[in-house]
Amino acid sequence: MNPDLFKINIIVEENLSVYPFMITPVFVSNQKNIQAINQAFSGSKKLLIAFFEEGSNEDFYRVGVVGEIMRKVALPDGRMKILFRGIGKAIIQELTSHSPLEGSAQTFVYKPYNQEMIEATLEVLREQLQYLANVNSSISPELLRATEEAQDPNRIVDLIASSLKPKKSQAYELFAKDDVQERLLLLIELIVADIENQKLQREIKSRVQNKMDKVNKEYFLKEQIRQIHKELGLEGQKEEEIERYRDKLAKIKPHINEEIHKEIKRQIDRLSKMNQDSGDANIIQNYIEWVLEIPFGKLSKEKISIQNVQKQLDSDHYSLEKPKKRIVEYFAVKELLALRGKESKDSKGTILCFYGPPGVGKTSLANSIAKAMGRSLVRLALGGLEDVNELRGHRRTYLGAMPGRITQGLIDAKSMDPVMVLDEIDKVGRSFRGDPTSVLLEILDPEQNKEFRDYYTNFNLDLSHVVFIATANDISQIPAPLKDRMEFIQISSYTPQEKEQIAKKYLIPQELKKHGLKNYEVSITSGALKEIIEKYTRESGVRNLRRQIATIMRKSAQKILLESLDGGESKVSINQKNLSDFLDRIVFEIDPADKVNRIGVVNGLAWTSVGGDVLKIEVVRVLGKGNLALTGSLGDVMKESARIAHSVIKVLLSEGKLDTKLKTPKEASHKDDKDKRVKPIYEYYDLHLHVPEGATPKDGPSAGIAMASVIASILSDRKIRADVAMTGELTLSGRVLPIGGLKEKLIAAYKAGVKKVLIPLKNHQRDLDEIPSEVKEGLEIIAVEKIEEVLQETLV
Known part of the structure; x- marks a missing residue:
């Protein structure tokens, strides 16, 4: 086939x-x-x-x-x-x-064409169409504008043919040709024939016009239309539809303001006076059907209970204690306002923004909120959105105009107070079509969204009852004015233990059901599950873990099916020994920490979009003049941190605060005698600092103390402890400043088997309560304030 x-x-x-x-x-x-x-x-x-x-x-x-x-x-x-x-x-x-x-x-595929020849033919076509528009009022200015703006010649032909309404055989010949040049020439012939026909009709009408009485003319035309409708079986249908629209408008009138009622009524009145077969009638009818679908006045009647909310969140999500606590607080305020009868006038749509790495449960938290509130859920994927009209709607003068995605979301939800999820709000783009963030400012501001204007509907909509929930991976990409409208709740990485519990309680039962398997048919041991988490996934969330479990289920289903065809009843058990039979490739998430202390290698901690990571920063020395070379796809901030670290260590060496085992090279001793001064040891060596995985861009100041430690190691010829990792920004005076992403970094150190972690004193004082207990118990976390304290802990 x-x-x-x-x-x-x-x-x-x-x-x-x-x-x-x-x-x-x-x-x-x-x-x-x-x-x-x-x-x-x-x-x-x-x-x-x-x-x-x-x-x-x-x-x-x-x-x-x-x-x-x-x-x-x-x-x-x-x-x-x-x-x-x-x-x-x-x-x-x-x-x-x-x-x-x-x-x-x-x-249907069109033949290739010569662009220059087609452009020339299009110019002739547009000229003839303009001439036809001068003698035929049915050729609308919108059609002329559309043919000027359109780029595809085949689409231009279809647009014009839909308005000309030629004979059936001519229309189909024009429709079915696959040669665009032939189509254009045939269309020009039809337009020229129509021009001649219009001229002839004008001449006849001008002769008859003076002999017709105005009243008789109106009666004749109306009777003619009525007879045509009767022949086509359309008599009475238009009146029924108009009456149906008026009934719908009467039902929603108590829930809309005068502006909305006036606009819809005006369009219904226009439609009632139009010929049903005209293009404008179709546009107006589409408009009326859209706006009458908007659920004016429909609000959910579900009463809020924070006990139900807590139960829903606990049943849908494991861990995430801090986000769940904040959500329950939000519902507690809503419930209190409802009990005291103030919700309708005092409460406004609250905008929460869940941010964190992919797969940690941001969108599923929004689903749980919608379930707990008993409201419809509407999801708007904003990733890559560039066109303002996608949110605000297209003006009705454009062909194929539709309401914006916000209005369509209300129609789909069938209520004016759904939970609306703005997914990937940090990935909204800006282009020549406008800046969608400006529309989002209006949507998310409780003071403005009471009167959100959709360009298509041409009236204001009240979005103040909508619960907006945004999700983002990197909030630094969100414009500052938009940030001011939102309250941010961080959802951090899961620990291996949390992932194991999530897999047992949620992922495995869900995938068993999805693949048609029964609970007793497939079993995964705890050891196998831990190995999947440690060696087959690289993520902060559980999305890839779900994919790996799904892979196991597919292969298990195939094995069970094949064995059942042979007459047996099969059960599949996955353990550490046979795991490689079900999963193909091992992806080590984090390299384990070295067991041997080495000179010029240090464990730095980094934050990435998929969680924390351990960076092994390396440095070597060669005879030179004290220069520093940097490689590893480092950003400007990280390069500056390396130069600061280099300067700080040189100061410590000059002041004698760092003991060094390095000696002056023999070939440099005579030169020193000539200079009549003793050079510091670092002036004899050039350093080359490298951060592995050079294809991956890296930036930020938090590797400052790690780079200082590795430079101190190479210039003092002393080893660095292999079981120590560190993070912290370094100043020129040797002070250690706080950093971000501490939770992800400590989880990465814990996974890598590091025993001791150095962190800034400020982070130690304010952030340790957010660190999972098993991570704190598995690591010795030491607070440092100066570079001397760092070197005391790292150098052997």
Whole structure:
């Protein structure tokens, strides 16, 4: 079978009125078509619309429009109305079912073209279209603007053809050609013919105009439209829809202000006076259907209970004590306001921001909050978002305009107070389409979001009842004004013990269920689980751990299935001995600490986006003039820290505060006699400091005391303790300043088997309560304030 073929449900329409890149309402009365729509809507929602051949009610053309069913409505007269969004064209290759109609299709591909020739032809086409617009009022300025702005010549042809409405055979010939040059030339011929036709009609109308009475003319036109609707079976349908819209508006009137009511009513009145087949009528009808779906006045009635909240958080998450405590405090305030009857006027949407490495449970905490509140959850992925209109909505003058994602989120939630998760708020981009952070400022400010204006709806929406929860990996990437609107809750890395408990209580049972396995069929020993955590994952959270467990479950399912086919009943047990049969590759998260003390190698602690890490900083000396070379993809701040460390150690050597075993090189002794002065030892040697994994960028000041220790080691010819690691910023005066990410760094030291860790005194005083107890018990944590204290602990 051709891999380019795909199966799809098909309906056949009378007229070619649907094109790619259009959102169009389609009315269907044929039962076979209705069955095909229902079957497509219950599955992928993808549908192919084909068209009957001219003069036939059975045979149809093989090239049609592939698109998505956005909405379907059963009408009282037995017909069905769908809102169809065209995506592209396809060629029907073979029919596999006739009731409902289904077949295999292949994506329609246009031939390559000469860009210069096409540009020249497009200029002629635009010139003729402008001329036609001067004599034909049905050619809208929006169409002229769209053809000027569009870049794809094939899309330009489809846009113009949808407005010209040529004869069926001509329309299909234009639709089905795959040569863009031929399409453009044929379209120019049709436009020229239409211009001549319009000229002739104008001449005839000018002759008749003086003989017609104004009242008789209006009566004639209205009667003509009524008869056309009667022939098409549309009589009464428009009135029913208008009445339905007015009923919906009357129901929501108590919950909306005068501005919103006036705007919606104005658009309904406009639609009632329009011809149903006009393009503007479709745009207005889409608008009315969108805005009437907004759940005005609908708020959740669930009462908040902090006992339920605590229970929900504990059942969904292991550990995370500090974030859970803060969330419970937030709900306690909400419950107290509700009990004292002040919630509606005093409480405002609180914006929490969970930040931390990937996979630690930021989004799942938001899910738990929504469950505890009994509210709908709406997730907006902001990663890479650059277009302001994605959030605020597109103005209705643009083709394919839709409400913004905030408004669509309210519609999906069916309430005005959902829990809305703004995922990856630190990865919002800025481009020529605008700065989305400016819109987020309005959305997240409780003083402004009462009147959030969506460009599509053209009225203000009240977002003050929405609970906004943002997630981020690196809050330093969030603009300062946006930070001011949020309250940050850090979710740090998990310890190996915490990961083991999470795997036992959550991950393994969930993956067993997901893979159709029973609890007794697969077992993973504690030793195997610890080895998976230590040797097969490299992360702060548990996302990769879940993937590794899923891999085990897949292979276990295959093994159980194969053995059951042989008539046996199988159980799979994974232990340390057979773990390599289920998992392919070992990824050491952190290199274990060396057991032998060495000169010129030190254990530094670093923070990364996936948690803490142990950096083995190395330095060598060669005969020279006291210069310092730095390698390892270091940032500017880290390079400055290395130079500061070098200067601090040189001062200690000059003042005799650091004992050195190095001696003056023999080849330099005569030179010293000539200079008539004794040079300090560091002037005889050039140093080369390197931080391994040179392909990984590294920056920050927290490696200052580690680099000072390794430089002191190489210049004093003394070994550094292999079981000691350290972190701290160093000043020129030798003071040790506090650093960030202490929890992740100490967890990394604990995993690497380090015995003793040196940290700044300020961190020791204020941050140790956040460190897991097993880490504190497994490490000797020493506070240092000066470089002399550091060297006393590190040098042998």
